[in-house]
Amino acid sequence: MNEHPLIARRSLATELTGRLRDMIVEGTLKAGDKISEPDLCDLFGVSRTPLREALKVLAAEGLVDLTPNRGGRVARIAPEAVEELFPIMGVLEALAGELACARLDADDLARLEAMHAEMVGHWRRGEWVPYSGLNRRIHEEIFRIAGNATLAGLYQNLMVRIHAVRFVARKTPERWTEAIEDHERMMAALRARDGAALSGLMREHLRHKADVVHEALRQLGAPEQG
Amino acid sequence: MNEHPLIARRSLATELTGRLRDMIVEGTLKAGDKISEPDLCDLFGVSRTPLREALKVLAAEGLVDLTPNRGGRVARIAPEAVEELFPIMGVLEALAGELACARLDADDLARLEAMHAEMVGHWRRGEWVPYSGLNRRIHEEIFRIAGNATLAGLYQNLMVRIHAVRFVARKTPERWTEAIEDHERMMAALRARDGAALSGLMREHLRHKADVVHEALRQLGAPEQG
DNA sequence: AGAATGAATAATGAATGCAAAATTCAAGTC
DNA sequence: GACTTGAATTTTGCATTCATTATTCATTCT
Numbered sequence: 001m002n003e004h005p006l007i008a009r010r011s012l013a014t015e016l017t018g019r020l021r022d023m024i025v026e027g028t029l030k031a032g033d034k035i036s037e038p039d040l041c042d043l044f045g046v047s048r049t050p051l052r053e054a055l056k057v058l059a060a061e062g063l064v065d066l067t068p069n070r071g072g073r074v075a076r077i078a079p080e081a082v083e084e085l086f087p088i089m090g091v092l093e094a095l096a097g098e099l100a101c102a103r104l105d106a107d108d109l110a111r112l113e114a115m116h117a118e119m120v121g122h123w124r125r126g127e128w129v130p131y132s133g134l135n136r137r138i139h140e141e142i143f144r145i146a147g148n149a150t151l152a153g154l155y156q157n158l159m160v161r162i163h164a165v166r167f168v169a170r171k172t173p174e175r176w177t178e179a180i181e182d183h184e185r186m187m188a189a190l191r192a193r194d195g196a197a198l199s200g201l202m203r204e205h206l207r208h209k210a211d212v213v214h215e216a217l218r219q220l221g222a223p224e225q226g
Numbered sequence: 227m228n229e230h231p232l233i234a235r236r237s238l239a240t241e242l243t244g245r246l247r248d249m250i251v252e253g254t255l256k257a258g259d260k261i262s263e264p265d266l267c268d269l270f271g272v273s274r275t276p277l278r279e280a281l282k283v284l285a286a287e288g289l290v291d292l293t294p295n296r297g298g299r300v301a302r303i304a305p306e307a308v309e310e311l312f313p314i315m316g317v318l319e320a321l322a323g324e325l326a327c328a329r330l331d332a333d334d335l336a337r338l339e340a341m342h343a344e345m346v347g348h349w350r351r352g353e354w355v356p357y358s359g360l361n362r363r364i365h366e367e368i369f370r371i372a373g374n375a376t377l378a379g380l381y382q383n384l385m386v387r388i389h390a391v392r393f394v395a396r397k398t399p400e401r402w403t404e405a406i407e408d409h410e411r412m413m414a415a416l417r418a419r420d421g422a423a424l425s426g427l428m429r430e431h432l433r434h435k436a437d438v439v440h441e442a443l444r445q446l447g448a449p450e451q452g
Numbered sequence: 453a454g455a456a457t458g459a460a461t462a463a464t465g466a467a468t469g470c471a472a473a474a475t476t477c478a479a480g481t482c
Numbered sequence: 483g484a485c486t487t488g489a490a491t492t493t494t495g496c497a498t499t500c501a502t503t504a505t506t507c508a509t510t511c512t
Contacts, residue, residue, distance in 0.1 A: 009294050011465065013282060037493075047467045049275065052495090053282045056239060060283045068235050069473050069494060084376040087325070091317040099313070150310040154380075237495065263463075273497045278465090295464060295503050 012046055016054035019044070024063050024074055024163060031164045035064065035072040062161050077164045079217045085158055086210035092155050093139070093206050094199040097186070099146035101195035108145050109190060112138065116187050123180050128170075138183070142202075165213045175212050182208060238272055242280035245270070250289050250300055251389040261290065261298040288387050303390040305443045311384055312436035318381050319365070320429040323412070325372035327421035334371050335416060338364065342413050349406050354396075364409070368428075391439045401438050408434060 020040075023029045035055065037048050044051070055072055058064040066072045100108075115138050122131035143152040171179065182205040189198035246266075249255045261281065263274050270277070281298055284290040292298045326334075341364050348357035369378040397405065408431040415424035 011294050013465085014294075048494090049466055049468090053279050056279045057282050057286045060286045068237050068240075071474095071494065081376065084374045087321060087374065088318070088377050088380065091321045092314070095313060095317045148310045148313065150307065151314055154314065239495085274464090275496055275498090297464065297504095 012050035013053035013057075016044060016046065016050055017057045020054055020058055021061075021063060021160065024058070025160055027163075029074050031074050031076045033074045035074065037071070061157060063163075075161075077162060079214065082162060082165065082210070082213055082217060085162055086206060086213070089155065089158050090203040090206035090210070092151060092158070093142075094203040096143045096146040096148070096151060096155070097189075097198035097202040098195040099148060099151075100142045101190065101193050101198050103145055103147055104190060104193060108141075112141060112190060113187065115141065116183060119183070120180060123176065135179075135183075162213070165217065170216070171212055175208070178208055179205070238276035239279035239283075242270060242272065242276055243283050246280055246284055247287075247289060247386065250284075251386055253389075255300050257300050257302045257390045259300045261300065263297065287383060289389075301387075303388060305440065308388060308391060308436070308439055308443060311388055312432060312439070315381065315384050316429040316432035316436070318377060318384070319368075319432050320425040322369045322372040322374070322377060322381070323415075323424035323428040324421040325374060325377075326368045327416065327419050327424050329371055329373055330416060330419060334367075338367060338416060339413065341367065342409060345409070346406060349402065361405075361409075388439070391443065396442070397438055401434070404434055405431070 020029070029035070037051060037055075041048055041051055055064055055066065059066045059072065063075055064072045065075050115134055119131055119134040119138065122128075122134060140152075143155060146152070182201065186198060186201050186205065189195075189201055246255070255261070263277060263281075267274055267277055281290055281292065285292045285298070289301050290298050291301050341360055345357055345360040345364065348354075348360060366378075369381060372378070408427065412424060412427050412431065415421075415427055
């Protein structure tokens with residue numbers, strides 16, 4: 001019955017939370033940047049009240065560091081934090097794979113096969129950007145199939161926290177091939193509806209991803225102060 | 227050098243976030259309760275600005291539902307949400323067990339043995355409250371030994387979300403025995419430093435816990451409106 | 453009487469104002 | 483010349499104020 005999708009009114013604070021999160025994830029606001037309330041108020045044409053509410057939320061999400069009486073900075077991702085995050089994301093992906101296997105239907109599999117094939121194509125042609133996009137979408141699709149919104153949300157939140165490493169984590173050709181092989185094996189497990197296998201593979205896949213990021217971060221050294 | 231533990235000044239908003247979270251977890255604010263900003267301002271003697279910042283954070287944590295222009299309510303835990311949360315908590319506990327096994331030293335094991343023995347004592351004497359406390363502390367100790375602060379924080383957050391079920395989830399004697407048996411097996415795995423085994427056991431333990439809660443929730447029916 | 457309408461009241465969303473704290477920067481000291 | 487000291491400025495934290503939206507309640511109409 002409810003065809004009319006009830007008018008979504010958002011508060012300024014909610015709107016700002018989303019906008020700022022995007023700016024951080026997309027790199028408009030870089031890790032370590034000072035967050036100037038007056039400047040952002042000017043930028044968005046709002047007062048400090050809703051802006052501060054948004055910052056508090058982002059701080060709770062771990063995207064912003066707020067120090068009392070000293071204002072905020074975009075959270076800087078420390079190598080240690082990456083080392084802590086990836087094992088967690090590994091088990092969450094593993095769980096998603098397990099659940100997805102149990103609920104997978106023919107349509108789901110067909111869609112994943114298509115996305116996978118397209119992604120492999122991009123890999124063959126060395127097209128990094130579309131490859132990355134498809135890769136992300138495949139993982140999102142698995143979470144969708146898993147049918148656990150809380151799990152998906154949690155994963156999304158952790159994913160956002162490591163936004164900063166997106167830019168450093170350019171794969172070497174060997175690592176890229178490794179990732180493709182991981183995905184091939186994952187597809188095989190999906191076709192076989194082998195939840196335990198997929199679970200293990202996804203965890204391993206994340207472990208590889210962690211290695212890539214970790215190498216990149218170590219290579220950069222520890223950029224302590226911006 | 228930094229022996230002096232730098233003076234912790236907290237903002238009112240931060241303070242309020244903690245207080246309100248406690249009130250929700252402890253049941254002073256019950257699931258479904260309307261949150262009146264004026265009343266809470268009176269109660270704490272603060273203005274609405276920091277209170278609203280705190281509410282926004284709690285909303286982000288999933289403890290409070292905020293509806294634009296209509297104020298907030300303490301989040302009500304739906305059986306479906308429990309069904310979504312427990313598998314997640316299961317894999318997080320499993321990971322904690324695995325990590326803890328790898329880092330466990332003699333002191334850690336001794337401490338866990340002592341806590342376990344004390345908990346079993348409470349079980350034998352049917353002392354539910356101290357049993358529960360010790361049970362919680364054992365799980366916390368495993369997370370501490372695991373040495374992954376992000377993991378511990380995440381688990382804590384999920385734990386808080388299911389605050390409401392704490393009160394409904396009184397175990398039957400059979401379930402209680404089952405829980406003790408789970409813990410016995412977990413201790414055995416710890417002594418053997420068998421991370422894989424502990425991991426599996428902890429996940430199963432959480433599955434049992436989920437069963438208990440789920441039975442209780444279904445029994446209560448779905449209290450839709452407060 | 454029961455539903456519907458509209459005024460009165462209360463709550464929320466956001467801007468402004470103000471005091472306290474931090475930062476900046478210039479002057480002074482060693 | 484580098485380090486300290488302290489005033490001027492900026493920024494932050496919080497209270498207050500104002501506008502908008504909900505809610506309540508009395509009144510009217512069927």
